[in-house]
Amino acid sequence: MSFVTRGFHGRRRDDDGRLPPGQHLTGDFPVLSAGPTPRIPLDEWELWVATEDGTRHTWSWTELMALAADEPTVDIHCVTSWSKLDTTWRGVSLDTILADVETAADYALVHSYGGYTTNLPLEDLLDGKAWVAYEFEGDDLHPEHGRPARLLVPHLYFWKSAKWVRGIELMLEDSPGFWEQLGYHDYGDPWREQRYQGD
Amino acid sequence: MARAAIPGGLSARRAWRPARLLERRVESASATTLVLDVTDWPGHLPGQHVDVRLTADDGYTATRSYSLAAPAEGDRVEVTVQRVPDGEVSPFLCDVFQVGDAVELRGPVGGWFVWRPDQPGPVLLVAGGSGVVPLMAMLRARPAVGPPFRLVYSARQPDDVIYREELAALAGTDGVDVRHVFTRRGAPVGADGADGADGADGAGHVRPPGRLRSADLEGAGWGPADAPTCYVCGPTGFVEAAATILASAGHDAARIRTERFGPTGS
Ligand SMILES: Cc1cc2nc3c(=O)[nH]c(=O)nc-3n(C[C@H](O)[C@H](O)[C@H](O)COP(=O)(O)OP(=O)(O)OC[C@H]3O[C@@H](n4cnc5c(N)ncnc54)[C@H](O)[C@@H]3O)c2cc1C
Numbered sequence: 001m002s003f004v005t006r007g008f009h010g011r012r013r014d015d016d017g018r019l020p021p022g023q024h025l026t027g028d029f030p031v032l033s034a035g036p037t038p039r040i041p042l043d044e045w046e047l048w049v050a051t052e053d054g055t056r057h058t059w060s061w062t063e064l065m066a067l068a069a070d071e072p073t074v075d076i077h078c079v080t081s082w083s084k085l086d087t088t089w090r091g092v093s094l095d096t097i098l099a100d101v102e103t104a105a106d107y108a109l110v111h112s113y114g115g116y117t118t119n120l121p122l123e124d125l126l127d128g129k130a131w132v133a134y135e136f137e138g139d140d141l142h143p144e145h146g147r148p149a150r151l152l153v154p155h156l157y158f159w160k161s162a163k164w165v166r167g168i169e170l171m172l173e174d175s176p177g178f179w180e181q182l183g184y185h186d187y188g189d190p191w192r193e194q195r196y197q198g199d
Numbered sequence: 200m201a202r203a204a205i206p207g208g209l210s211a212r213r214a215w216r217p218a219r220l221l222e223r224r225v226e227s228a229s230a231t232t233l234v235l236d237v238t239d240w241p242g243h244l245p246g247q248h249v250d251v252r253l254t255a256d257d258g259y260t261a262t263r264s265y266s267l268a269a270p271a272e273g274d275r276v277e278v279t280v281q282r283v284p285d286g287e288v289s290p291f292l293c294d295v296f297q298v299g300d301a302v303e304l305r306g307p308v309g310g311w312f313v314w315r316p317d318q319p320g321p322v323l324l325v326a327g328g329s330g331v332v333p334l335m336a337m338l339r340a341r342p343a344v345g346p347p348f349r350l351v352y353s354a355r356q357p358d359d360v361i362y363r364e365e366l367a368a369l370a371g372t373d374g375v376d377v378r379h380v381f382t383r384r385g386a387p388v389g390a391d392g393a394d395g396a397d398g399a400d401g402a403g404h405v406r407p408p409g410r411l412r413s414a415d416l417e418g419a420g421w422g423p424a425d426a427p428t429c430y431v432c433g434p435t436g437f438v439e440a441a442a443t444i445l446a447s448a449g450h451d452a453a454r455i456r457t458e459r460f461g462p463t464g465s
Contacts, residue, residue, distance in 0.1 A: 006300045008253045010261050011287045021263050031435040031459045036442035182310040
């Protein structure tokens with residue numbers, strides 16, 4: 001390491017190697033959003049999955065609640081450089097939601113209430129790696145953290161974990177979402193520091 | 200795409216560049232402006248930020264984001280850092296970092312929370328605390344004959360106001376309106392006669408201290424029908440509150456752009 005900032009010692013924290021490069025721990029839960037917080041009444045809420053041939057599957061809030069829930073404990077990493085370890089959630093695995101969906105798609109574009117979108121490979125939503133989460137640390141999600149439900153994909157930077165999730169579009173080809181069009185990375189692996197396009 | 204490109208090619212924006220401190224300016228009891236010399240700076244748009252990386256002699260690094268406070272002048276860029284008590288990086292930058300010392304910096308980052316001078320319509324800026332920094336960059340970039348700008352700036356008390364004198368001067372400029380909101384303690388009446396700098400409105404009424412409320416964001420020329428682009432920046436709780444007020448007043452969500460700096464107290 002050739003570059004040194006004179007007089008800077010920093011504060012090392014013992015994270016057992018669980019902190020990806022360039023990240024620091026926070027005890028709070030910061031918020032990254034592009035606009036105001038959408039408010040969605042539960043009786044109007046709906047989750048849809050659309051496949052490449054236009055088939056749509058939908059779940060009402062009651063139907064989502066009827067699906068088997070998981071309670072994952074995961075570390076989360078935001079591209080603005082904070083990480084939070086051992087966060088606990090309750091939600092439905094995407095494996096459960098997509099179980100009966102027929103598709104040959106390789107990519108997903110996730111849509112949110114409020115217009116936000118984010119893209120990721122479909123395989124990153126499968127095999128117990130992603131959830132539609134509706135509780136955080138034992139409580140309903142706070143509105144600014146995605147109430148009533150958000151995507152939770154903890155192995156990627158947290159902007160991929162779309163808040164206020166409303167639909168998943170399955171596609172044969174990748175198509176950039178909101179931050180991705182603005183220069184953020186299409187994949188976003190925190191361990192490879194894929195913050196911006198080209199990283 | 201019709202949009203002006205964001206300055207700097209991708210690889211240029213991703214590269215870490217040494218940034219040497221040229222000058223520091225104390226702005227308030229808790230905030231300091233750092234003027235940095237960054238080799239081959241590609242330029243930036245008002246509202247964008249940089250990532251700043253500090254490296255200790257054993258290789259340990261810490262990275263934080265800071266908004267660009269002013270339009271670039273060649274290789275000179277400015278950031279304004281508010282000291283967060285017990286913070287790892289901000290107290291170092293405010294108190295220890297000396298003229299001649301260097302950090303590394305990359306950017307500019309962010310293409311959404313920006314004001315483009317060719318963008319039509321009035322601009323409503325809503326700042327909480329150090330959230331004023333990228334909004335000041337927008338005010339500083341506004342041409343003398345430009346669209347109407349209004350800044351509503353919430354701070355705890357008059358001592359915490361950043362860019363105080365420059366804002367007072369700007370408030371006297373045609374087309375610029377500056378309003379202060381104090382949440383804890385306002386200035387004594389008549390303590391500071393500068394336009395609105397004491398929390399008084401144009402008519403000389405002093406606003407009692409308290410959190411931002413809908414009346415603070417209302418006014419002729421600034422309603423939903425006037426279609427201002429709204430830029431809201433500050434701590435998370437403040438941004439949530441302000442964006443909610445604007446959305447409930449009927450401002451189109453697509454015209455409310457937000458940037459959240461840090462965690463809430465709640
Ligand atoms: C896009 C972006 C732009 C930013 N622009 C600016 C800017 O122009 N000027 C500026 O001063 N800051 C800005 N920030 C915030 C900045 O990046 C740091 O978070 C801040 O300086 C604190 O870092 P620290 O290392 O001192 O504190 P840390 O060591 O990270 O945190 C110490 C404690 O303070 C809390 N904390 C962290 N940040 C804040 C905060 N902002 N307010 C209150 N409590 C906090 C932490 O949760 C922790 O409990 C920006 C952040 C983002 C994401």
